[in-house]
Structure formats: C-alpha cells, structure tokens
Amino acid sequence: MSESNPGAIISRHQSDREHGTYASYITGFILSVVLTMATYLTVVQHMLSGYALLILILGLAVVQFLVQLFFFLHLGRETKPRWKLLVLFFMIMVVLILVLGSLWIMYNLNYRMMPMSQQQVNMYMQSQGGGF
C-alpha cells in the first residue's frame, strides 16, 4: 500500500497500539525469567514453608500471568470498547468459582466422611470392582 493511502496509515497506527514492540517483548521475557527463578529458588532453598510458601508462589504466578498478558498478549491496549478484557474477567470469575468451589465442597466432604483404615479402604475398593 502506498503512503498516500490514509486507510493504510490509520490501520497501521491502530495495529501498532495492539501489537507491541521489541522493548515490550524483551521486558516481558526478562520479568518472566526473574519471576520463574524467584519461585524456583524459594522452593529449592526451602526459604519458606506451609501457607507462607503457598501464598508467595501463587502470588508470583499471578504476577507472571499479568506480566505475560500485558507484555506478550498486549491486553489493556485495545481501543474501546474493551471486549477482550470483559471476556477475560468473565473467564477469571468462572475459573475462581470452579476451582474454589470444588476445593470447598471436597474439603467439606472429606471432613464429614467416616474415617476408614487402609484395610477398610481396600475392602471397599474391591467391593466396587476397583483397586489392586
């Protein structure tokens, strides 16, 4: 397309906004590597344990998720109306209901179940046609 075509200039300008640059990819890559290494070292060096560890590395994963959404998938840079962002929020809501809901229900189920010994579990499994 020639430079004199205004349509081409407009669409090129819009795609620039939505696609990013070398700088954005390099920043995203470096941040992702740093966050991955932070998670890895925290776990391998046994810096934390229990809930503190759980919360820290899940937090690091969420930060890396946001970093890659922004620098690799260029989210938040679309022109209004921001449909992509809206669908993303809906997805996050469904995911949270599904994951937290499952954990909550199954925790309650385990809590209310009659405790069984290993032998009882084996007998039950065999009566159901499974097990070893």
Add this chain to the structure above:
Amino acid sequence: MSDAIAVAEQRIARSDERHEEDTKTIFGFWVYIMTDCVLFSALFATYAVLHNNTFGGPSGGDIFSAPYVLAETLVLLTSSFTCGLGILAARQKSKALTMLWFGITFLLGLTFLTLEIHEFRNLVHDGDSWRRSGFLSAFFTLVGTHGLHIATGLLWMSVLMTNVWKRGFTRKTLRQLNLLSMFWHFLDIVWIFIFTIVYMLGVAK
C-alpha cells in the same frame, strides 16, 4: 479530482472493512482461548482435590525433579518470547527473519514436548502410570492435556510456515500468524500455573 477522492474513500472503506473482519476473527479466537482456560481450570480443580490421594504410591515430591522442570519451563518461556519476535518480523514483512524466529520457536516447542514425553515414559516405566493413584491420574490428565495443546500448536506452526514460505505475507497468513502467537502465549501462561501448582508445590512438600 473528485474521482480521485471517491477512489480514496472507497479504499479507506475497504481497508476499514477488512480491519474490522480481522478484529472480529481475533476476538473470536480470544473467546476460544478463554473457554480453553475454563477447561484447564476444571483439570486444575481435579488435581487440587486429588493431589493427596496417592493410594500408597509416590507423591509429587518423590517423582518430580525440580531442575528438570525448570529447564522445561525456561525452554517454553523462551519459545513464547521468540514467537513474539517472529510476529514483529512478520509485521516488518521480513520473510527470512520470520522463518528464523518461528523456526527457533518450533524447535524449542519440540524440545519441550520431548522433555515432557521423556518424563512421562520414565514414570510409566517405573510403574507410576495414571493407573497407579488418583494423584497420578489427575497429574497425567492435566499435564498431558497441556502437552496435547503444544503438539497441536507445533502441527499448526509447521503448516503455517509452509504457507508463509510458499505464498509470502498475505492478509490471511498474517492473520493466522497473529492467532498462532496468541495460542502459543496462552500455552505458556497455562504452564506458569502447572509449574507453580503441580511441580513447585509438589517438590516443596
């Protein structure tokens, strides 16, 4: 003069129309990716519920090797990065650079898949297959589904690269390259959570 203006207006209209079409395709693909996230979240929920049900078999700490998984993670992360560089090269209409970056992405993806299959084969060989326990069933389903997506992505990439090689940058191949890069970045994002929740929390226990 008025003819020239009319022609220019038509061109703008056509270009806007095409741009709109591309935007719609990209949005449609984005919706697919979001629903795929919901699929993965169901598998994550299953894993979270079953990860302690080892039925006398090995737990995550027994079978996962942290450095091995770190290598897998860095390989996939780098491939996501080179895929982005490939898109930039395609936007500058540089065929050679595009082929180079996507070629590297393909090789890194293949390396990742090979590492994963190697891990799976070792586990099955040691008797720790998906039949061993609830934990292993959930593990193989979650990680295997991700691996299947990677394999599909690699197949798509090889077909698309052949098209770019033969036909160059048409509107269609450019659009497809964009969709493929979205898919590839999305697979890396899913892997962040597999790395953290399955492997790192498994090793920490």
